[in-house]
Amino acid sequence: xxxxPDQDQRDLAAMCRDVLTAECPTTLARALHxxxxxxxxxxxxxxxxEAGVLGLAIExxxxxxxxxxxxxGVFCVEAGQALCPMVVHSTxxxxxxxxxxxxxxxxxxxxxxxxxxxxxxxxxxxxxxxxSVLTPSLRxxxxxxxxxxxxxxDFVADAxxxxxxxxxxxxxxxxxxxxxxxxxxGLSVEPLAMMGGHRAFTVRFDGVLVDDxxxxxxxxxxxxxxxxxxxxxxxxALLCLDLVGVAEAVLQRTVxxxxxxxxxxxxxxxxxxxxxxxxxxxxxxxxARLAAQSAVFWIGRGRTAxxxxxxxxxxAAAVKKITLDAHQLHGGMGYVLDxxxxxxxxxxxxxxxxxxxxxxxAQWLADEMDWEAPR
Amino acid sequence: MDFELDDEQRAWLAEVRRxxxxxxxxxxxxxxxxxxxxxxxxxxxxxxRKIGExxxxxxxxPPDYGGLGLTxxxxxxxxxxxxxxxxxxxxxxxxxxxxMIMRHGTEQNKKDFLPGIARGEIVCAVGYSEPNAGTxxxxxxxxxxxxGDDWVITGSKIWNSGAQRSTxxxxxxxxxxxxxxxxxISVIMVPIDQPGIEIHPLYAWSGYRTxxxxxxxxxxxVTNLIGEVNMGWTYITGALDLERGALTNAGDLRRALDDLIxxxxxxxxxxxxxxxxxVFRRRLAQVEADVEVARLxxxxxxxxxxxxxxxxxxxxxxxxxxxELRQRIADLAIDLLGPDGLIxxxxxxAPLDGFFERLYRVSPLMRFGGGTNEVxxxxxxxxxxxxxxxxx
Numbered sequence: 001x002x003x004x005p006d007q008d009q010r011d012l013a014a015m016c017r018d019v020l021t022a023e024c025p026t027t028l029a030r031a032l033h034x035x036x037x038x039x040x041x042x043x044x045x046x047x048x049x050e051a052g053v054l055g056l057a058i059e060x061x062x063x064x065x066x067x068x069x070x071x072x073g074v075f076c077v078e079a080g081q082a083l084c085p086m087v088v089h090s091t092x093x094x095x096x097x098x099x100x101x102x103x104x105x106x107x108x109x110x111x112x113x114x115x116x117x118x119x120x121x122x123x124x125x126x127x128x129x130x131x132s133v134l135t136p137s138l139r140x141x142x143x144x145x146x147x148x149x150x151x152x153x154d155f156v157a158d159a160x161x162x163x164x165x166x167x168x169x170x171x172x173x174x175x176x177x178x179x180x181x182x183x184x185x186g187l188s189v190e191p192l193a194m195m196g197g198h199r200a201f202t203v204r205f206d207g208v209l210v211d212d213x214x215x216x217x218x219x220x221x222x223x224x225x226x227x228x229x230x231x232x233x234x235x236x237a238l239l240c241l242d243l244v245g246v247a248e249a250v251l252q253r254t255v256x257x258x259x260x261x262x263x264x265x266x267x268x269x270x271x272x273x274x275x276x277x278x279x280x281x282x283x284x285x286x287x288a289r290l291a292a293q294s295a296v297f298w299i300g301r302g303r304t305a306x307x308x309x310x311x312x313x314x315x316a317a318a319v320k321k322i323t324l325d326a327h328q329l330h331g332g333m334g335y336v337l338d339x340x341x342x343x344x345x346x347x348x349x350x351x352x353x354x355x356x357x358x359x360x361x362a363q364w365l366a367d368e369m370d371w372e373a374p375r
Numbered sequence: 376m377d378f379e380l381d382d383e384q385r386a387w388l389a390e391v392r393r394x395x396x397x398x399x400x401x402x403x404x405x406x407x408x409x410x411x412x413x414x415x416x417x418x419x420x421x422x423x424r425k426i427g428e429x430x431x432x433x434x435x436x437p438p439d440y441g442g443l444g445l446t447x448x449x450x451x452x453x454x455x456x457x458x459x460x461x462x463x464x465x466x467x468x469x470x471x472x473x474x475m476i477m478r479h480g481t482e483q484n485k486k487d488f489l490p491g492i493a494r495g496e497i498v499c500a501v502g503y504s505e506p507n508a509g510t511x512x513x514x515x516x517x518x519x520x521x522x523g524d525d526w527v528i529t530g531s532k533i534w535n536s537g538a539q540r541s542t543x544x545x546x547x548x549x550x551x552x553x554x555x556x557x558x559x560i561s562v563i564m565v566p567i568d569q570p571g572i573e574i575h576p577l578y579a580w581s582g583y584r585t586x587x588x589x590x591x592x593x594x595x596x597v598t599n600l601i602g603e604v605n606m607g608w609t610y611i612t613g614a615l616d617l618e619r620g621a622l623t624n625a626g627d628l629r630r631a632l633d634d635l636i637x638x639x640x641x642x643x644x645x646x647x648x649x650x651x652x653x654v655f656r657r658r659l660a661q662v663e664a665d666v667e668v669a670r671l672x673x674x675x676x677x678x679x680x681x682x683x684x685x686x687x688x689x690x691x692x693x694x695x696x697x698x699e700l701r702q703r704i705a706d707l708a709i710d711l712l713g714p715d716g717l718i719x720x721x722x723x724x725a726p727l728d729g730f731f732e733r734l735y736r737v738s739p740l741m742r743f744g745g746g747t748n749e750v751x752x753x754x755x756x757x758x759x760x761x762x763x764x765x766x767x
Binding site: 366 | 376377378379380381384448636637640641648650651653656657659660661663664665667668671672674675678679681682688689692695696749751752753755756757759760761762763764765
């Protein structure tokens with residue numbers, strides 16, 4: 001038990017921060033948030049690939065650097081601070097799904113391009129309203145030597161940029177995963193205009209053919225509920241660390257601003273009411289950080305860690321309030337678009353919603369608790 | 376970072392649990408139910424002796440001072456477990472007073488007091504607050520005047536908890552009335568049986584006894600002054616940081632919530648079972664999450680102390696978080712139990728002996744005790760984020 005970052009983690013954080021500071025300035029984030037604005041970020045993508053971020057948790061033999069989920073967590077905090085485009089997370093999620101759910105062939109085929117950045121990916125493996133619901137929204141039936149997929153996956157992130165989507169589909173007697181080429185005939189992608197420039201899509205599968213066994217995840221028994229849940233939990237817990245990064249950035253901006261802003265002849269940071277809002281932001285952030293780090297640690301150790309993930313999500317939801325209190329302390333100067341505070345607030349509201357908010361997560365935790373009367 | 380206890384820490388925890396299983400006897404429980412911590416020379420005194428025999432009062436002190444040289448994490452694990460079992464373990468004398476003596480005391484101070492503290496023979500009441508010096512502690516007025524080889528002390532202390540069962544006062548006094556208010560303060564160890572000391576009980580809402588203690592021309596040898604004269608403010612602000620860290624393990628919260636969950640899974644007087652209500656389950660899940668976070672905060676502070684840093688901001692966060700959580704648990708318990716939850720502590724019909732009825736009355740204490748949460752929020756803003764002082 002030692003809850004302070006070790007030197008390797010601090011070094012990794014500094015490296016990620018350097019890359020993001022250079023390649024992901026707030027101007028880029030602002031452009032990404034604009035409807036119809038910038039969608040492709042080749043400089044950032046290349047820099048992240050070269051820095052090894054995309055393959056951070058993929059084994060060395062498959063083009064990665066052999067790190068773990070905790071290392072990805074270190075990146076995610078920095079990503080949240082820098083408002084890094086979510087396609088990075090989507091691609092990391094796709095790689096992790098293939099890595100954890102796939103056979104040797106699937107992993108050897110798909111992990112190297114995802115680790116190197118030559119392919120982008122996304123996932124549709126859990127219910128976007130409640131990530132503990134793992135019932136596939138798609139159905140697959142056998143057709144010749146392959147499978148035909150039917151159905152609709154909703155709120156799929158970054159489907160416009162993705163080369164492949166990792167989906168789950170119901171088959172007779174179970175669930176299988178599929179690594180689907182987004183350009184497959186029968187697959188259509190329709191954008192949803194969402195808060196914060198979040199790019200989500202309705203993806204329709206109208207008899208999409210998957211006939212390459214290297215694209216099928218899950219053996220004879222199909223995919224188990226627990227392994228799918230672990231994949232979903234990992235994505236959720238990492239988003240919690242992204243939210244921690246959002247909160248860190250917002251708190252820093254807020255403190256900087258109120259130390260500078262003077263009213264009644266003194267910095268507003270000298271008023272106790274302002275200090276107490278900042279203290280409450282700090283406390284909520286400390287709680288969110290510890291809870292998220294714990295969840296990522298235990299999932300990285302091979303556990304499903306639904307309990308820890310639920311706690312992480314419940315506490316990470318408090319980042320929304322941190323951003324709204326930041327608006328309060330900024331007054332009008334945080335409300336105008338020029339200062340970019342809303343970019344963080346929108347990211348907080350979006351990420352604290354996807355896969356379920358605090359109430360949904362509280363239900364996950366309640367379901368993990370023992371309600372039997374002791375004898 | 377590592378969120379898992381290592382083998383050695385697990386073995387330690389098992390050793391602590393074995394000790395508690397062997398020594399928290401029905402007789403000890405019965406004595407504590409009847410007298411709280413007040414009965415002297417009985418089961419509780421014997422229990423304290425056994426802790427002392429194992430060297431556990433000084434377990435994280437250096438061996439040179441009679442300690443076992445173990446880590447703060449060992450101490451944290453032990454204290455959390457003692458809290459979970461609801462029995463007193465190392466108190467402020469061990470966790471706050473002794474480290475300050477080690478850090479700032481004279482060689483004579485160390486020789487005079489540390490061995491006795493390690494054996495559990497010296498127990499201090501902490502004499503900081505005065506009727507007119509609470510949160511604004513630096514305005515304290517209790518005086519110590521040098522007279523030959525003695526300090527002569529006159530004044531009074533309030534919220535002087537435990538004085539009736541302590542051997543010494545860890546007393547904050549003004550030794551230079553002309554110096555700026557933070558610079559004229561010293562700390563003196565005062566044997567409680569010195570002539571001129573009078574202890575008057577004050578009873579709190581929870582039934583807890585605290586005291587107002589009066590000092591009239593109380594003489595103590597000059598060697599009892601801790602460290603250097605007029606340096607006391609530096610010492611006690613450091614002690615308060617350590618005190619907060621030690622006060623805020625989540626062991627008692629974990630226990631309270633475990634007990635509450637077990638309690639609401641059983642029928643109440645009208646036959647209803649609160650745990651069957653999904654809304655109540657959701658509310659319990661909220662505090663479950665927060666109790667786990669509080670545990671992590673405790674581990675984090677212990678990790679930092681073991682790395683040699685004083686986690687001033689972190690223990691302030693932890694103290695605010697745990698004290699407000701305790702109040703929410705107490706409030707939620709009565710919401711869940713309804714009128715059954717109002718049946719008074721220690722009355723025969725009360726669920727769990729009225730623990731939660733009492734906890735509701737206990738819960739205000741730690742929000743203002745050990746530094747009010749408002750001042751600690753200032754600490755987070757000012758020391759954590761460099762925000763300006765507003766003239767405290």
